[in-house]
Amino acid sequence: MSIMFLNLPNTLTLARLVLIPIIVLVFYLPYTWGPFASAIIFALACFTDWLDGYLARRLNQSTPFGAFLDPVADKLIVAVALSMLIELHASILLTIPAMVIIGREIVISALREWMAETGKRASIAVSMIGKIKTFVQMGSITVLLAFDPDHAGAVLGLGLLYCAAVLTLWSMLLYLRAAWPDLTSNRAIGRDTDSPI
Template identity: 40%
Template structure:
């Protein structure tokens, strides 16, 4: 198993540790959880960079990397919603978009079409990650800016989802339904 795939697996294993620290009740537990989230998020960048640079892209990585990302982000969003930091309907919007775009990519792949990440999608991801990092800390002075960025991320989630479907409507082939 190559290094990028090991990093992907590590990211998946970090999720339960992140959740445990979110539930623990000692002074720095939220900061430790946030640090774990940051490290796990960084492994996403790192494994992709190493895989592309060293030509180590595998079918396992193509499957597991986006799955690991979704597990990590979903866990953080659910934890933030469970604390009442963000509304659950925003989590539903974000996750619905993720499932829909993943489904679109699967459908496209079945027709040998690759849907690359768009700049809007990347901007959505960055704004989500920044907002989650700020909100996960539990530091009150960071919550307001974190919430502003989070609601911006929700808007970007909707816009980028519409963009993916608009640009790739041929994949849906609605005439054969």
């Protein structure tokens, strides 16, 4: 059996998944430095997100396993971090942009799966707006994890989160516009009526 899927880029992606429970554990440690330490670990995980993609291209080690796992790791770490922040802040001001971001990820994941089934996934490839959104989003979460809700730094983080939410909606509209001709096509396709969700 080939172990090509265990190349360096994919190993970094797997490491990002392993860091998720560590971020949660450290965040809830009964020490004042816990949230700041979890923010550092989150930032490290964000760096691996960039690094594994760079190495996959540089070393020509892109694999189907990596293409599947990378977005899964990204969405999981963002959803988990935002869930912790919603609980910590207990404020509608943070909950609204967080839910926009999480909801968008669900919509785009479903759209990409559907487009893949129709053989046109390339038409909704990651855009530059999506990359900027990811950068702002990761920065905002890092700041919000590092500072208490009543700290001045949290205001900056919240502002960045709203910027990320706006970019999230913008990039979602771009994806939907690209897929719209296929979504509104009268061409019959197979449909799974027994969805597990």
